[in-house]
Amino acid sequence: MARHRDGVTIITVSVSELNEVIEELSLRTDPESIQEFISERIRLVLERTKFALACEQWGKRYKDESRVRSVMQKLVKAGWADELDSIPRAAVMDITRPPTKLPRSSKAWVTMESNLTAIVSKKRAEDQLTARERTMRAVVDQCLTTFSGLFPRYAEFADDEEVKRLLADEKMTIPELHATLVGHAPQIRERWDKEARAKIDALLPWARQDTSVSEHADSELAMKSMVFCSLCHCILQYPEFLVHRCTAASDDLVSQPSACWNKTFMEVVYQVIIACGKDPKTTRVDDMDSSDARLFCACCALQMPGVLTVLSWRDAVAHPYTVPHKSKLTDFTMQGITWRRVSPEDCVAVKPLEDNMAQKNKDQREVGAGWHCVICARWKPLSLSSIGNHVRFQHSPLWRAAGLTNLEAQRIYSYFAPSMEEVSTGGGVFLVSSDLTEGDIAAQFPKVNQALQYGRAAFTQSLKASPGSWNDEFLVNNMLRSG
């Protein structure tokens, strides 16, 4: 047995062992043999010392390791077994590794235990967050189907104050969280809808000034029923514009939805409503749709003498964006300049032409684009068969997991919402002066000639071939100036 005192190693030897050495030594006579025996004894003693030291070291380590084990067992008993199992071995070793100088101080033991507790707590918090985020995504997927795609995506949903609060509530179990989120989904959707429209309000000069509450719900106002995206160059209607994202935007948790709403478009809508004789602050979208008021574009009237392009309000707002105008000075946002009212008789005269156009649009709907994916926030509308392929291939894990057939999935994960371009080309219908012949039309205005073939144009006695005869000097003067 070896001990240390004041830096000296003291070795304990038994008496019998000492006697044995003395006896061995007395048997040897020649110096060489004695020398050999002494060397051998020294070697044995040194070896034993080393062995004793190693044993002592091992004893200390064994004690340390059992205490580490008991700390770990304490954590397991406290319910941290799963976290301890899933933390990488190396990370646990880093914390529990014995120090070079054994034994540890009581402070070192406390530090080790608290470090271990901290690492398992962190792991549990991370796991819970992942599980909560997964639950939230599942709720959004479910709601996208319920609300036909018109629902906030993950990033916007997670941004709702109520959702943030629920996600942070650690007392709530995962099933409770799921049920609560599903229960709150309609209100969350309402808030999201309201916020998106508040951004559009910010573009409206009168909405900024006039804080009085409108007599109609916001979404029913004609003024707020459509927007124009400057980046994608398309007109979008409510509620589809809520989910619009410009082509470059992704739907990751970190990205925010982006849309570039055009302010000039809002001014065009404003002027069109005024030109139809209505008040943009109170006029509802269905009032506008059922209104008999029709407009014509003074610029087009001058470009095509003898032809009147008659526009419904929806045609009129799309017109500046879809029909090329020669005059660069044409300003569709100026009151009383570009937009002119069509006479009541002519408004009646265009009804059959508009019905023809509506029927043709309707016939084209099912085969045309206008179908959207419920899951993706892609605006670009596709044909029914293309969206079917998209759903089948892009979302197969989803519909397979839901136990749907391929055809059921296509029906559930797609919705029809025609783009404004499909609802209105901005081209309107044409009234042609009976002063002109079909030959004149074919020669001068191929677009109008085609419309005649499709039942979108008709001759009328009420128009004269010269714009001057419309008895509107202001219009003529203005157009001559700008043209």
Ligand SMILES: [Zn+2]
């Ligand atoms: Zn866009």
Ligand SMILES: [Zn+2]
């Ligand atoms: Zn025009």
Ligand SMILES: [Zn+2]
């Ligand atoms: Zn999709």
